[in-house]
Amino acid sequence: MAERADEGIVLRSWPNGEGHAIVSVFSAHHGRVQGLVKGGDKKKALLQPGNLVTFVHRRRLDSQLGTLSPDLEKDICGLVFYSPARLHMLRYVGELLYYALPEEQPYPRFFDTLRRFVTELNGAKTWQRLAFLELDLLGALGFGLALTPEEAVTDAHGSPLYYVSPKTGRAVSREMGMPYHDKMLLLPKLFGGVEGGFLDVFKLTGHFLRVALAERDLPSRKTLLELGTKSDFTDA
Amino acid sequence: MIPAPLEHLMKQLSRLPGLGPRSARRAALHLMVSPSAMGNLAHAMEEVARQVTTCTTCGNVDLTDPCNICTDAKRDGSLLCVVEGVSDLWAMERSGAFNGRYHVLGGLLSALEGVGPDDLRLGQLLARVEGGVVSEVILALSASVEGQTTGHFIAEKLKPHGVKVSMLAKGMPMGADVDYMDEGTLNLALTGRMAV
Numbered sequence: 001m002a003e004r005a006d007e008g009i010v011l012r013s014w015p016n017g018e019g020h021a022i023v024s025v026f027s028a029h030h031g032r033v034q035g036l037v038k039g040g041d042k043k044k045a046l047l048q049p050g051n052l053v054t055f056v057h058r059r060r061l062d063s064q065l066g067t068l069s070p071d072l073e074k075d076i077c078g079l080v081f082y083s084p085a086r087l088h089m090l091r092y093v094g095e096l097l098y099y100a101l102p103e104e105q106p107y108p109r110f111f112d113t114l115r116r117f118v119t120e121l122n123g124a125k126t127w128q129r130l131a132f133l134e135l136d137l138l139g140a141l142g143f144g145l146a147l148t149p150e151e152a153v154t155d156a157h158g159s160p161l162y163y164v165s166p167k168t169g170r171a172v173s174r175e176m177g178m179p180y181h182d183k184m185l186l187l188p189k190l191f192g193g194v195e196g197g198f199l200d201v202f203k204l205t206g207h208f209l210r211v212a213l214a215e216r217d218l219p220s221r222k223t224l225l226e227l228g229t230k231s232d233f234t235d236a
Numbered sequence: 237m238i239p240a241p242l243e244h245l246m247k248q249l250s251r252l253p254g255l256g257p258r259s260a261r262r263a264a265l266h267l268m269v270s271p272s273a274m275g276n277l278a279h280a281m282e283e284v285a286r287q288v289t290t291c292t293t294c295g296n297v298d299l300t301d302p303c304n305i306c307t308d309a310k311r312d313g314s315l316l317c318v319v320e321g322v323s324d325l326w327a328m329e330r331s332g333a334f335n336g337r338y339h340v341l342g343g344l345l346s347a348l349e350g351v352g353p354d355d356l357r358l359g360q361l362l363a364r365v366e367g368g369v370v371s372e373v374i375l376a377l378s379a380s381v382e383g384q385t386t387g388h389f390i391a392e393k394l395k396p397h398g399v400k401v402s403m404l405a406k407g408m409p410m411g412a413d414v415d416y417m418d419e420g421t422l423n424l425a426l427t428g429r430m431a432v
Contacts, residue, residue, distance in 0.1 A: 014348075018255065018259055019254075045379075045420070048380055051420075074419070075423075078420015078424055079423055081379075081384060081406065081423075081427075082427055084388040087385055087388070091385055095347055095348055098348070219347040219352060220347045227388075227392075
């Protein structure tokens with residue numbers, strides 16, 4: 001019987017059979033792990049997306065689902081329960097990672113980023129941190145954007161970085177990108193550009209996330225961005 | 237080895253919520269050894285299929301459409317309690333604490349399960365609120381991320397209609413000790429504390 005203990009963040013859970021649940025957890029050292037939680041029906045509070053847990057995963061063969069025994073380390077969901085935007089973020093991030101991350105593939109650096117994101121979700125600048133989380137996820141998945149001046153496509157006149165190529169993810173200077181203006185994505189101010197707000201930020205990350213997710217649309221992202229637009233992307 | 241009709245029965249039973257293959261097998265074998273139980277069950281199911289209907293106003297199940305709750309003149313029509321399913325409506329009724337009317341959503345928004353706003357009875361809810369009788373909508377949805385985000389979604393939709401929207405309080409259950417509470421529940425209880 002193979003047994004492994006780790007720390008993880010709950011991405012999603014769903015009922016299974018008679019009072020059990022299957023849970024998907026993004027763990028620090030084993031990546032996205034799934035397992036059967038016996039009596040999971042009575043552990044719904046623990047199995048909410050975003051909650052930080054420690055767990056033991058047991059299985060006889062690698063091809064088996066195995067059982068997962070989680071213990072709550074930090075209840076993130078309860079801390080942001082009355083904040084619509086933050087709660088939607090938890091839900092969206094859980095859904096995003098469930099689809100984006102392959103099973104059993106560790107991403108220790110991205111786990112640290114995610115851990116910091118969820119544990120500080122009650123703090124300030126949540127939208128900004130969500131944008132950088134998406135950027136880090138793209139990097140972890142091999143779709144990293146090249147937005148620094150050193151990596152960018154620049155011109156001899158030193159015009160500022162203004163665009164991002166939708167194909168290569170590389171920043172492009174205003175002069176070099178101008179002939180392709182209609183096809184280019186705007187490099188928002190948050191990522192080193194000269195103009196553009198959060199909608200441009202999420203339009204940019206959304207474009208590459210769609211590529212990373214094989215054109216899959218996430219409805220929770222759309223709902224979240226509608227919520228952000230209504231509140232002008234202020235912390236709520 | 238297992239006769240085909242019996243296997244079919246077990247398969248159908250195992251599809252019911254809360255029943256897995258083992259329970260379905262146990263139930264099917266129990267019905268086999270007790271023919272009267274099987275007859276009674278079949279009769280009861282037939283009766284339900286024939287007589288019980290879904291209320292087109294609130295989504296409750298009853299013998300009449302509109303249901304008894306919707307037609308009860310003693311109930312306060314200005315209070316509308318939104319619940320996820322009929323079992324939640326029954327739970328509210330068991331408590332005896334609510335004397336308004338209900339609206340059964342028929343689920344919660346869940347992108348992963350493929351449940352969107354069009355799959356819920358949201359249009360009917362908005363139509364009832366637009367009727368002008370309702371002054372407060374109480375969202376009695378589960379205390380989960382899905383329940384809460386669905387609640388926020390409904391609250392946003394109801395905003396232009398100018399009705400009061402409230403949610404059930406969240407916090408410590410009856411008889412609970414503070415030192416056994418997890419931090420999230422304690423946080424919710426503190427946020428929703430009341431003056432005494």
